[in-house]
Amino acid sequence: MKKYLFLFIASLFLTSAAFAADSQIWDAMRIQNILEYGQDESLKLGPLFTMLQANYFAQAFLAVLVGVPAVFLLHYLVIGPKVFSHDGKKVYTFSIFNRIVHQIAAISFMVLVPTGFIMIFGANFGGGDFVRMMKDLHGLATISFAIVVIPMFLMWIKDMFLHLDDIKWLMIVGGYLSKTKRPVPAGKFNAGQKTWYWLATLGGMIMILTGASMYFLDFNIAMINSLTGLSQIDLLRVAAILHAVVGLAVVALFFVHIYMSVFVIKGAIHSIITGYKEEEEVKYLHSSWYKKLKKDGKL
Numbered sequence: 246m247k248k249y250l251f252l253f254i255a256s257l258f259l260t261s262a263a264f265a266a267d268s269q270i271w272d273a274m275r276i277q278n279i280l281e282y283g284q285d286e287s288l289k290l291g292p293l294f295t296m297l298q299a300n301y302f303a304q305a306f307l308a309v310l311v312g313v314p315a316v317f318l319l320h321y322l323v324i325g326p327k328v329f330s331h332d333g334k335k336v337y338t339f340s341i342f343n344r345i346v347h348q349i350a351a352i353s354f355m356v357l358v359p360t361g362f363i364m365i366f367g368a369n370f371g372g373g374d375f376v377r378m379m380k381d382l383h384g385l386a387t388i389s390f391a392i393v394v395i396p397m398f399l400m401w402i403k404d405m406f407l408h409l410d411d412i413k414w415l416m417i418v419g420g421y422l423s424k425t426k427r428p429v430p431a432g433k434f435n436a437g438q439k440t441w442y443w444l445a446t447l448g449g450m451i452m453i454l455t456g457a458s459m460y461f462l463d464f465n466i467a468m469i470n471s472l473t474g475l476s477q478i479d480l481l482r483v484a485a486i487l488h489a490v491v492g493l494a495v496v497a498l499f500f501v502h503i504y505m506s507v508f509v510i511k512g513a514i515h516s517i518i519t520g521y522k523e524e525e526e527v528k529y530l531h532s533s534w535y536k537k538l539k540k541d542g543k544l
């Protein structure tokens with residue numbers, strides 16, 4: 246398994262290196278391509294983009310980076326984690342396909358998020374080669390995420406539509422504001438998990454498309470220009486604004502996702518490695534699904 250993972254990563258590096266070597270990114274074409282179009286300012290996004298970029302984006306990312314973990318720390322200290330027995334039956338929840346797809350997404354995000362932050366605060370990291378290397382890693386991790394985002398979207402979609410349970414779950418914030426263990430209304434996935442799913446997959450696709458638009462903008466791609474009707478500089482601004490705004494939401498919920506699956510629900514992380522969840526966890530946190538499994542004789 247390790248050998249295949251190594252081969253996969255090595256081939257990603259080689260493909261990217263070959264592609265970069267052949268690209269027009271690093272030469273004089275870069276500036277020419279951006280300036281070439283005569284439709285500059287067609288969307289009049291220049292002042293908006295400059296204002297957001299200068300005053301809000303980095304500050305908002307800093308607020309997420311510090312604020313979200315601070316709220317979690319408070320929650321952990323005041324309410325604490327949910328601990329379920331690991332001695333009961335195990336409920337098979339995630340197939341091997343689910344787990345591989347999820348693990349590739351998880352590894353990709355563990356690269357995408359820190360490298361993204363380093364780019365935002367590039368000046369504080371001394372700029373130069375180090376930040377450029379982080380930019381390349383960010384691009385490589387985008388490729389591995391892009392490979393799994395559609396399989397992830399398809400493999401879970403049937404369980405992710407809104408249900409009456411979700412409204413009830415939201416009204417009690419999933420029971421996470423209470424120390425006592427009570428059955429929480431939820432199917433196989435609860436309202437919080439469904440929100441993360443939609444943001445991670447649809448938001449993830451927006452991140453890939455806007456990221457790719459910025460990366461490939463250095464090439465003179467007439468097709469994109471005629472398809473969107475935007476000048477390259479406008480496309481760059483739209484992509485950069487969307488990438489930052491959607492990125493803020495994705496990163497904030499990614500932190501929530503890690504907090505929930507690693508810290509709050511003790512041992513939950515095993516489910517995405519082994520495929521099995523603890524019966525007691527299912528009984529309390531996915532009570533509707535638990536009843537259904539019982540009724541169908543699957544437990």
Ligand code: HEM
Nearest residue numbers: 350351354434438441442445449503506513514515516517
């Ligand atoms: C270090 C990174 C990650 C860890 C530790 C992690 C952990 C987990 C765990 C333990 C579960 C099962 C939760 C449960 O049902 O009890 C899960 C589910 C899931 N993960 Fe992740 N995950 C990570 C990254 C990601 C990424 C990057 C994505 C998507 C881009 C993602 C999307 C999902 C989705 C959609 C589910 C199903 C819904 C949910 O349980 O939230 N995960 N993850």
